Amino acid sequence: MRKAGKTRIICLVSSILLTFCIISCNENKVAYPSRQMPAGVTSDISKLKSGHELFLNKCAHCHGKSSEGRSDRAAFFKPAASDFTDSHYKDMDPAYLYWRIEVGKTVEPYRSQGSVMPAWGVHFSDEQIWKIVAYLQSRAH
Numbered sequence: 001m002r003k004a005g006k007t008r009i010i011c012l013v014s015s016i017l018l019t020f021c022i023i024s025c026n027e028n029k030v031a032y033p034s035r036q037m038p039a040g041v042t043s044d045i046s047k048l049k050s051g052h053e054l055f056l057n058k059c060a061h062c063h064g065k066s067s068e069g070r071s072d073r074a075a076f077f078k079p080a081a082s083d084f085t086d087s088h089y090k091d092m093d094p095a096y097l098y099w100r101i102e103v104g105k106t107v108e109p110y111r112s113q114g115s116v117m118p119a120w121g122v123h124f125s126d127e128q129i130w131k132i133v134a135y136l137q138s139r140a141h
Contacts, residue, residue: 048134052135085141090137101121105119
């Protein structure tokens with residue numbers, strides 16, 4: 001009887017821990033529209049160059065490196081603004097990057113997390129956003 005009681009407690013604790021793990025994993029996922037990057041954007045040097053120029057003119061103040069004009073105030077952003085050089089950005093869903101550029105801080109969970117990123121969808125064309133996305137993914141290493 002004692003052994004059966006311990007087994008039940010272990011199963012109960014394990015079930016609770018597993019439930020918390022599953023809930024925690026699902027909290028980090030956000031829903032965003034499915035989109036397809038236009039063919040050739042990532043391989044067209046002129047489009048990547050255009051994306052780089054847009055990045056330097058509109059994004060580098062917050063997302064660039066110091067040598068690209070990153071503002072000192074970017075150090076105080078919570079959450080921090082990435083410079084998109086981490087390798088995981090190379091494999092990130094382009095539709096997600098497009099969506100984040102398009103909507104910025106206007107959606108959850110980013111609004112409540114204190115994001116300061118503007119919604120660029122009203123300022124950029126679809127083509128410009130895709131060029132930035134392609135450049136960001138080429139920047140990752």
